[in-house]
Amino acid sequence: MSWLNKLLPPKIKKDSKTNKSGVPEGLWSKCSACEAVLYHTDLENNQHVCPKCNHHNPLSARARLEVLLDEEGRREIGAEVVPMDILKFKDSKKYPDRLVAAKEDTGEEDALVVMQGSILTHPIVIAAFEFRFIGGSMGSVVGERFVRGVQAAVEANAPFVCVSASGGARMQEGLNSLMQMAKTSAALHLLSEKQLPFISILTDPTMGGVSASFAFLGDVVLAEPGALIGFAGPRVIEQTVRETLPEGFQRAEFLLQKGAIDMIVDRRQMKQRLADLVTLLMKQPAVA
């Protein structure tokens, strides 16, 4: 660190660069909802839920898996699957350049991290989206890693969980991305055939092609408080219907009221709740 960096207040440092784990450097963070200035360690110890207003701030894929999985016996699945530029896609930026930039930002090769492990000693496979990787968009790698996760769950006779945070399908891979919706949804039959549960956890945001494929196909569908969940984005809807959207539209609480999801679970209770659900479904004894 240079002398200048040392002198800069933490807030400026935070804005200039984030490190690989997705945790901003510096001692202080600001809650994106209530703007309370929080001691970063406090926020981290609280799983990035604001201690003042309970807002569920974004969590990286690896931080999510860290929270949900037991420490022992973790194994990453599908890390060998990495993206390629099928279409030679170019907008204002070339797709390979976007991939490189996303990798630098997040330390990930693509937007889904899958891990096999256990939850309160029960074997499980959990997939988590990395939203900061091109908006958590689903392309070929996300689809393939998802399927490999499902297959690993089947082999281990374990439940499969996916924590979604995605803007939808990845445009840069064209129709191949759209087909990942069909691929991931179809793969769930492998679990159904073995009577293995699929639990879908929707976090902020779960939209478009992810929302309209496996995300709502969970045997149980959970959501984090306040998460934006929907098919079309609020802006697109507003432009289409030329109406102001109702208060709380497409938020988890709204979806619960409309009957679209089973329950809203606070992030800090998620691990216990997940373990309860899978043991119930798998007719196993309750976990402590």
Added chain:
Amino acid sequence: MKTTFLDFEQPIAELENKIEELRFVQDDSVLDISEEIARLQKKSQELTKTVYAKLSPWQISQVARHPQRPYSLDYINSIFSDFQELHGDRAFADDPAIVGGLARFNGQSVVVIGHQKGRDTKEKILRNFGMPRPEGYRKALRLMRLAEKFGLPIITFIDTPGAYPGIGAEERGQSEAIGRNLYEMTRLRVPILCTVIGEGGSGGALAIAVGDQINMLQYSIYSVISPEGCASILWKSAEKASEAAETLGITASRLKTLGLIDKVITEPIGGAHRDTHQMMQQMKRTIAESLRQLQGQSIDQMLDARFERLMAYGRFKEADTV
């Protein structure tokens, strides 16, 4: 009906106008100008051929959305017989943006389902411009289950700008309805034949396009996002739609090369709307041939192949790390 010409067809339109004028003159003229008319008609045909030989993906998108292009009901009414339209999702409503029912194809009972766009303003509104709401997808699934129960092949026609992005659609679970269809269609124990006839608009198209054979008309498009939508997100300007269309790879020929579809169905010169009779003949032949191929195998073989195709979607590298 007078043909509507697209911007890039203006030279053809001018020729056709001239032919029209001459015809009008000929009616009350002593001179025989039929030879001149025939010459111009030939010229117009050739010009159309030249223009259509090098259409850009963006121009193809415009043909795919042509206001006179045959829609699902045009195909259903002309190449199927005894169409019995069935309505409603049994839960909320009937969605006129998706039509479906029982019908006969060459005498054989089938279930046919398609997105339906409207021709005039009134019908366009009724059909919601071919943009289904959840009840449309749920009606489609209900009919597909009916097909499975009675062992009838399913034939779908895809032609939608996309699923409707509306308040009610979200409230009633647009996402769930689409996802459910993707899941269920994977394992339906009857042949499913899907044909993109116009616009294959993203998830709203895919929700009735999972099957054993996926075919596309020559000038139809199938895309993860509309060229305009893509341009406004990535270029921050809908005017870049033409570039987006190019790079997204949305045309039948490109998708065939990418291995994402099975057959490209040839259209008449100048597009399906220029000679609907010929188009219907061609469609009928293709469906007959495809059904023959699908029904030539056992249901289990077919389901295995359908599942393998789904699992094979996507292109990636495998690094020899970890």
